[in-house]
Amino acid sequence: MPGAAGEQSVSIRLIVNERRHQLDVGAGETLLSMLRERLSLLGPKEACCEGECGACTVLMDGAPVASCILAAGSTNGRTVLTVEGLAGTGELTALQQAFVSHAAVQCGYCTPGVLMVLTALLEDTPDPSEADVRRALAGTICRCTGYQQIVEAALDAAQLMIRAATS
Amino acid sequence: MRFCRVRSVAEAVDELSRWGTEGRILAGGTDVMPQYLRGEQPPAALIDISGIDGLQGVSEVGGVTSIGTLVTLRRLATASLVAMRHPALAQAATAVGAWQTQTVATLGGNICSAAATADTLPALLVADAQLMLVSKSGRRRIGLEEFLEGPGATALRPTELLRAIEAEPLGERSAEGYVKVGRRSAMDLAVVGLALRLSVTPTGVVNNARIAVCGGTRPPHRVPSAEAAVVGTQLVDGRLDCTDAGAELASAAAPERAREAEYRRRVLPRLLSRLAERCVAGISGVGS
Ligand SMILES: Cc1cc2nc3c(=O)[nH]c(=O)nc-3n(C[C@@H](O)[C@@H](O)[C@H](O)COP(=O)(O)OP(=O)(O)OC[C@H]3O[C@@H](n4cnc5c(N)ncnc54)[C@H](O)[C@@H]3O)c2cc1C
């Protein structure tokens, strides 16, 4: 609910998925509701709204954040990437492709958040161990897969990316 | 509710004095926003300090580590200066929530929220942290232990801003660590958190020990009786006997009526032994 009753608005400029935006957002508005309701980016999901489940994860200046508890007003000057921004050119990233081939997506509700946190991990740690992957996933809950396919997809994508970079 | 974005410490303290108890500082917002979203009484103004560059940065000058209030837990978990000079703080920051939490949660916010379960506080207490506060009427400095008045209650005045945290880096022949026990291994609050900092003489006698705990019903605090039980102890075959200190920790936890008090009493001595073993292994240059 952008701009709840009694809230004054504040003007912000930010970049979302490589596009510049200037918006007036409510004082208590979250980044998640701004993305979903003002920019129609429905990739980030709304589930717990308490920062616990990770379904709303997006990258802010390259680092994962729970957008459901982040004040939209405090994203002024920041760069945000949502799952929609990953395949910007139309082609899936190596990580997304690996999710498809490992059947790491079942109901898909957690997927946009999981993809974002793993995208940040592969940027940070190009050759992660299984423990690194599992640690990175600590804040994203998946009710379907049991995580195994997700972990394998991430490790596989890392190897694909390393091979692509060295060939 | 208004959203006041401030660009400097001067602007921040102006807004604080204007709004008084009606204003609320917003740093990373990982405590402030969930409270607001849950429908708790909103402040008249959120004062967003997240864009103040002067409140960032970690440095070591003249034997003192200075950490800006806005330094995030992720930064503390990954900065090499922190890993070397304040390993307990790095370990505590890693233990908070998940990566998504650590990206935005600030050290100053963890201190000012003053939760009984705040992971960074035991690590800061064993580094004898001092808080640098600023308001329109001047500056003051206060020790962390004195600042923490109760779970969720601090000595911060409504018009004051926490600017920086000063802490004592690890010295020679010293080591420290933080261990946390929760109901699961990540994304849970501490049932018990324990920080230990130890220094030994060249001949292997403990000449300084600081022990602090979190997770009970009291705000995080040091346990002087347990510290006293360790000081003067000689390392034997590279090991430190912590039996007495462990008993002191357990009895200091005894008056607590928390649901987990019995569990805490049992687990604290073992955590201390494990942590002491890790610390002693990390101290080099000690004869036996
Ligand atoms: C999912 C989740 C998991 C979590 N897990 C843990 C955990 O395991 N361990 C743990 O310790 N914590 C945990 N937390 C809480 C932790 O994220 C916060 O305590 C955090 O460190 C607060 O920092 P912040 O910048 O987000 O503070 P904010 O929410 O912005 O502020 C917190 C409080 O401090 C005040 N404040 C902030 N900065 C200043 C300043 N410079 N001067 C004066 N007042 C100030 C604010 O007004 C507010 O009252 C968790 C939170 C979430 C959402």
Ligand code: FES
């Ligand atoms: S919806 Fe944001 S963490 Fe659950």
Ligand code: FES
């Ligand atoms: S695929 Fe259903 S929650 Fe993860």
